[in-house]
Amino acid sequence: MANTTILEKVKLALRISHDELNDEIEDVINSARQEMKRAGMDPQKADSDTELVETAIKTYALAYYTPVKEAEKYTESFRYQLDQLRKSYPAGVENV
Secondary structure: OOOOOOHHHHHHHHHOOOOOOHHHHHHHHHHHHHHHHHOEEOOOHOOOOHHHHHHHHHHHHHHOOOOHHHHHHHHHHHHHHHHHHHHHHHHOOOOO
């Protein structure tokens, strides 16, 4: 998926093909990035579109849009991914 935006990737993960929710989905994407920063991840990495960050954002969005009964598995997955990203790219440490 070369040149595909994070919005398009999240919409694909959510199986959404229309544009009516684009602003709301962008807010969810931004919330996921803010949660990464709040948890202690390097802000530059959290704002990047690396594959691992994108995967975590898609998982966060799935937790947000999935009915509550099924959302817990995505929430737990996001927490695990967040913990691994925070450990790999801690804030205040030079990452190469």
